[in-house]
Amino acid sequence: MGNFSSVADFLQMGTHGLYVWLSYAIALIIFIYNIVSAYWLKRQFFINAKRRLRREQGTV
Amino acid sequence: MNIKMPRWFYQLASPKWFYEFTGALLPWFSAAAIILLLIGTVWGLVFAPADYQQGNSFRIIYIHVPSSILAQSCYMMMAVAGAIGLIWRMKIAHVVAGACAPIGASIAVMSLATGAIWGKPTWGAWWVWDARLTAMLVLLFLYIGVIALNSAFDNKASADKATAVLSLVGLVNIPIIKYSVEWWNTLHQPATFTVTEKPAMPPEMWMPLLVMVLGFYCFFAVVLMSRARIEVLEREKRSDWVKRVIQAY
Numbered sequence: 555m556g557n558f559s560s561v562a563d564f565l566q567m568g569t570h571g572l573y574v575w576l577s578y579a580i581a582l583i584i585f586i587y588n589i590v591s592a593y594w595l596k597r598q599f600f601i602n603a604k605r606r607l608r609r610e611q612g613t614v
Numbered sequence: 615m616n617i618k619m620p621r622w623f624y625q626l627a628s629p630k631w632f633y634e635f636t637g638a639l640l641p642w643f644s645a646a647a648i649i650l651l652l653i654g655t656v657w658g659l660v661f662a663p664a665d666y667q668q669g670n671s672f673r674i675i676y677i678h679v680p681s682s683i684l685a686q687s688c689y690m691m692m693a694v695a696g697a698i699g700l701i702w703r704m705k706i707a708h709v710v711a712g713a714c715a716p717i718g719a720s721i722a723v724m725s726l727a728t729g730a731i732w733g734k735p736t737w738g739a740w741w742v743w744d745a746r747l748t749a750m751l752v753l754l755f756l757y758i759g760v761i762a763l764n765s766a767f768d769n770k771a772s773a774d775k776a777t778a779v780l781s782l783v784g785l786v787n788i789p790i791i792k793y794s795v796e797w798w799n800t801l802h803q804p805a806t807f808t809v810t811e812k813p814a815m816p817p818e819m820w821m822p823l824l825v826m827v828l829g830f831y832c833f834f835a836v837v838l839m840s841r842a843r844i845e846v847l848e849r850e851k852r853s854d855w856v857k858r859v860i861q862a863y
Contacts, residue, residue: 556660
């Protein structure tokens, strides 16, 4: 597997497994945070907008 | 100021046109981001050779360098968009600038965190008050300042102007970050990519890095457009086209 002799070797990353995997985990979390927060904004907007639109149409 | 700009520039200023245009771009950038980030990650983690001095900890470069580049590009974009908004009174530019701030802050955190984690096995310390690191921390504080200032106003127009001015002032930090490794004695290694010289690393190391940088930019474009689109709808919610968008959703 690439530069590594085994999956265990890959997971250990020499002696640097903790550092490498911690970095990639942080990157993943920040990526997910960006996606989820953008999605959340969209969801909130449409929930509020639909409610507002219904109210406006109801009063007309 | 009255500077004549090409037609597309004014089209871009139309909220409806912006919403439709970014809607057409989004799937392409999303696909590109997924493909580039997957390829870059596997290439960098599995197939790139280990560094002869740093061993496998060097693989952190595939996140650290792209996030650092992006955190700075995002800041420049925010400042330039703010300037366009101030000069041409273009609301869309302010919308884009506002969308940059939270993304840039999170990417700056990624850069600092992965840098600290890389520093531990390489320098023996999580953090040193080195010029490069300090300037990068200042960048994060600038982002936080912009976000805080933007939310401190009730009036959107005032918030737009104030944050545009603050981000323009903070732009002075960008060359400081860039040249910090040359101006001061520093632990931080010099830039991996420069325009004028070939990278000091072999291609099997820098090619996955280039893929990751492109992937990060595509990801940024996706999140930026998504956030800006919602802000456009929010600001234009009284108009008929937005009401149609809401009804169709």
